[in-house]
Amino acid sequence: xxxxxxxxxxxxxxxxxxxxxxxxxxxxxxxxxxxxxxxxxxxxxxxxxxxxxxxxxxxxxxxxxxxxxxxxxxxxxxxxxxxxxxxxxxxxxxxxxxxxxxxxxxxxxxxxxxxxxxxxxxxxxxxxxxxxxxxxxxxxxxxxxxxxxxxxxxxxxxxxxxxxxxxxxxxxxxxxxxxxxxxxxxxxxxxxxxxxxxxxxxxxxxxxxxxxxxxxxxxxxxxxxxxxxxxxxxxxxxxxxxxxxxxxxxxxxxxxxxxxxxxxxxxxxxxxxxxxxxxxxxxxx
Amino acid sequence: xxxxxxxxxxxxxxxxxxxxxxxxxxxxxxxxxxxxxxxxxxxxxxxxxxxxxxxxxxxxxxxxxxxxxxxxxxxxxxxxxxxxxxxxxxxxxxxxxxxxxxxxxxxxxxxxxxxxxxxxxxxxxxxxxxxxxxxxxxxxxxxxxxxxxxxxxxxxxxx
Numbered sequence: 001x002x003x004x005x006x007x008x009x010x011x012x013x014x015x016x017x018x019x020x021x022x023x024x025x026x027x028x029x030x031x032x033x034x035x036x037x038x039x040x041x042x043x044x045x046x047x048x049x050x051x052x053x054x055x056x057x058x059x060x061x062x063x064x065x066x067x068x069x070x071x072x073x074x075x076x077x078x079x080x081x082x083x084x085x086x087x088x089x090x091x092x093x094x095x096x097x098x099x100x101x102x103x104x105x106x107x108x109x110x111x112x113x114x115x116x117x118x119x120x121x122x123x124x125x126x127x128x129x130x131x132x133x134x135x136x137x138x139x140x141x142x143x144x145x146x147x148x149x150x151x152x153x154x155x156x157x158x159x160x161x162x163x164x165x166x167x168x169x170x171x172x173x174x175x176x177x178x179x180x181x182x183x184x185x186x187x188x189x190x191x192x193x194x195x196x197x198x199x200x201x202x203x204x205x206x207x208x209x210x211x212x213x214x215x216x217x218x219x220x221x222x223x224x225x226x227x228x229x230x231x232x233x234x235x236x237x238x239x240x241x242x243x244x245x246x247x248x249x250x251x252x253x254x255x256x257x258x259x260x261x262x263x264x265x266x267x268x269x270x271x272x273x274x275x276x277x278x279x280x281x282x283x284x285x
Numbered sequence: 286x287x288x289x290x291x292x293x294x295x296x297x298x299x300x301x302x303x304x305x306x307x308x309x310x311x312x313x314x315x316x317x318x319x320x321x322x323x324x325x326x327x328x329x330x331x332x333x334x335x336x337x338x339x340x341x342x343x344x345x346x347x348x349x350x351x352x353x354x355x356x357x358x359x360x361x362x363x364x365x366x367x368x369x370x371x372x373x374x375x376x377x378x379x380x381x382x383x384x385x386x387x388x389x390x391x392x393x394x395x396x397x398x399x400x401x402x403x404x405x406x407x408x409x410x411x412x413x414x415x416x417x418x419x420x421x422x423x424x425x426x427x428x429x430x431x432x433x434x435x436x437x438x439x440x441x442x443x444x
Contacts, residue, residue, distance in 0.1 A: 003352050036307070099330075099333065102345070104342040
């Protein structure tokens with residue numbers, strides 16, 4: 001295995017493009033190293049991106065949007081004085097992942113690019129409308145976050161491409177987000193169902209919404225029908241029931257000992273209702 | 286396969302070593318530097334027995350490559366006591382018998398010390414959450430939590 005520490009994303013992309021065999025990018029390493037140590041994936045080329053300038057930065061831009069470096073850890077997100085005020089659901093979702101030790105290393109970008117359908121930070125990232133910069137041999141382009149996952153353990157990134165930054169839109173007035181998941185234990189487990197909600201209100205009425213589900217399909221999925229069920233409403237009981245029905249209808253889950261198809265499908269609706277209520281309360285301030 | 290030359294700081298001492306790119310920081314600490322305080326329990330970041338600090342932040346040494354230590358400052362359990370004098374946490378762990386087999390103890394001491402540096406007055410809930418990544422199969426945790434709470438109280442009085 002060759003270990004590289006490029007100084008720029010362009011160099012990282014070139015190393016990856018020219019590499020033979022299996023290539024992995026290393027940020028926090030909480031997935032890559034586990035796969036390496038358990039002999040699931042032994043990369044021929046390992047590209048550590050943490051020496052690239054800016055990868056540890058959390059930046060609030062002039063328009064109120066946020067740019068997160070690819071090596072920003074969950075702990076750094078939780079400790080940031082302002083990020084959690086704008087996007088509490090995003091920060092809480094990331095904070096659900098693993099122990100204090102894992103939080104010291106694990107990253108949003110890694111959670112996205114590991115490609116797990118159960119990744120806790122990804123549904124709420126979808127819901128925020130986040131985009132990522134993707135740097136490759138032909139330069140850098142901006143891609144919607146929901147276009148990255150392709151299936152369990154797979155992304156749509158081509159050979160030589162890597163995520164080089166995450167962009168979260170401006171929070172703006174009357175916005176709120178939330179993430180809830182179901183796990184069989186009380187803490188530190190993999191989601192059986194996860195739901196991220198982001199919405200905006202004008203007075204008591206929801207004017208826009210984005211809702212995504214985790215662990216109920218081969219990838220995290222954005223559910224426009226669920227969002228449509230609550231836009232224009234005051235999140236009354238009829239809207240909540242329509243939301244739950246739309247969320248459950250979007251499920252195509254696996255059936256295993258951690259959760260049957262019926263269970264996951266039902267719980268997706270329950271969590272969508274609960275997460276929407278939290279986001280709604282946050283939006284109303 | 287050529288080895289990687291790494292210069293780092295461990296417990297305030299500058300250290301150089303050569304390592305294979307596959308080697309974890311835990312492998313390097315134990316097998317190359319004879320710092321055997323950090324233990325390998327699971328090797329997958331679940332048990333916390335290999336907990337060290339990297340630039341003041343808790344990390345499982347099994348989930349970090351030795352090569353990533355370049356330019357970092359690493360803290361291990363070996364750096365907790367000063368000369369012959371145990372750290373208050375170490376003394377309290379003995380007093381409370383907060384260990385039996387001892388495999389988890391180095392990681393728990395490093396994690397608890399890091400907590401008390403950040404928060405000298407944690408609640409029991411905060412201690413339990415902070416140490417949730419450190420598994421102990423002997424004590425049932427109660428003695429550990431009480432030892433940490435009592436250490437925190439004593440260190441607050443002393444300061």
